[in-house]
Amino acid sequence: MLLLHRPLDDAPRNAGRREGGMIPRSPWFNGPVRVVAVVLAAGAGRRIGGPKALLPIGGTTFLAHVARGLDRPGVAAVVAVIGHGARRIKSGAGVPPEVALVENTRPDEGMLGSILLGLDAADTLGADAVLLHPVDHPFTSPPTIEAVLAALAKGAVIAVPSYGGRRGHPGGFARASWPALREAPPARGARAVLADHPDWLVHVPGDEGCVAGIDTPEDYELRIGPLRRR
Template structure:
């Protein structure tokens, strides 16, 4: 498992994939959907959406090599999503913007990523994808927003409270570009596949 830090890289994508996937029965990141591992699919979505580099935050599971990505180890993955998000944001270094997505949402489309990046280029500091008016992933943080976010991260809530407190949050309509369905169980993955 390699570790790396991206010093300056424009837009960096971060895939959160460090959890044990207990409800899934383990190994969620390497589970296959439409012939592709979930982790590879998430990386491909970020690359196709315009991210210059992609980091995959891992912890509970050794996912092996991931094409077009740098693996970032979160040794404190048991502490929850906030720890993994922190590890990814810190590894992104001086990225101008970071697009965060989850490994267990295989129907997120690259167009959603592209729309967030476009919103950032138009001046958004924090942007979140919405589907039929509901906030979901991916989420984009500018470099200055990352600096504001890092001290607030704790537990398993990730950036939820931070996003709720931002008056400058830009909602980007991504309806029709894909769906943010979570795959928390093997049965949920089967349903998406049928």
């Protein structure tokens, strides 16, 4: 495992905390565009009874499952922004050691705060673009991720997968879009950037998994229940 030599502690002061100080580089990275994947996992998960990062799926947790899915050729590093339940996540989520954990100490201020912490970490890593992926979408397929990466490699400022007329995840945001994300209204976050800059947006084909979010116990049982019963 290769380690980047610049510790996250050298990042801007609001960049959160990285356990261990160094962010490992993915052994898979071989892309022409340096992309860092950011898993957004700081929420409380109040509707489902606790942090979604810790929900079980296939013998592991949502956070570990999503992070492993993003650690693939074309992705230089994976960062997870955690918040609620951070202590339990650090000790019990089974996150691979190559995934950097950055703690959002004010997670109740909304997802945009986690996005900005992810951008700070990606900036420290010299990224050209980020993939933003909420932890509650564990079914995004490799072809969907690869389609977003391909669009970024071709020069897209923002690349988003779509399925059935709905936008899905992960969203790819090139560095040119980061100032707009930093200036976005907290209540609207990345949605404001998509609305204000339609000329930046490239839609790529996704599948049902990219729009299949888990928000409630009913969602969990619908999506995960059949997997447990196999």
